[in-house]
Amino acid sequence: MTDLSVLALAFGVIPLAAIFLYSFRETIAVHREAVWGGLSGVIAFLALSHAMAFVLLDKGQLTFILGEAATTFFLFMGLGIGAVLGWFIFEGPLIRTEPSRIVWAATSFIALHSIADGLILGTDFVGALVPSVRIDALTVSATVIHRLAEGAIILIPVFAASWKPRGSFLVLIVAAVSIPAAYVPGFLFQTLPLADAAVTNIAVSTFLAAIEASFGLLLLVRGFLPIAMIDRGSRWPVWTALGFIGITLVHFFVE
C-alpha cells in the first residue's frame, strides 16, 4: 500500500529542488517575457482555474450542509481575505521595496497553495483501504513538473530582487507546509465524528481555495504580468498562453 508519509515528504521537498535555477539566473534575467509571461499563465491556472473550480464545485456540497446564505457568506469571506491580504502585501506599509513585495506575495501564494495541495493528498488517504492515489511514471513526472513550477514562482522574483542563495532557499521552504497539511484530513477523521470531519475537511479546503483565488488574481495582475509586459513586447501573451495550457495538461495527470 502506498504510504502517505513517503508521498507527503516527496511532495513537500520537490519545490526545493527548483533551487537549481540559481545557476541560470543570467539566462532567466534576459528572457523576461518568456519567464514572467509563462509563470503568469501558471498562476492564472492555479488561482483562477484550479482554486476557483474548487470554490464553485464545493459550494454545492457546502450549501447542502450549511445552507445557501451561510455558504455564500463563508466563501465571500475567503475571497475577501485573499484580496485584502494581496493588497496589504503589495501596497501596505510592511514591505517597503518593490522587488521584495513580489517575493513575499509569491511566497505567501505558494504557501497557501501548498497547504491546499497537502489537504488534497491527505484526503485521498482518508477512510479508503486502498488510497485513490495513482502512482505511475506519468503521474510522478506530472507531479514533479507541477511542484517545480511552484518553486519557480517563488524563485524568479527572488532572483529579480537579487537575494542571496541562503535567503532564496529559506523562502522556498514554505512549499514544504504541504507535509503537515497532508496529515490534517486524517487527524480530523480520527478526532471528530464522521459527518463533522467530512464537513470540516471540505470547509477548510474550500475556504483556503477562496483565499488562494483572489490572492492569486492580485499576484498575477499586480506582480507578474506588469513585469512580463515591461518592454511592451509582443511575445509575452504567447508565453502566458503556453504556461496556462502547459500547467493545465500537467494537471490532467495529478490530483
Ligand SMILES: [Zn+2]
Ligand atoms: Zn500545486
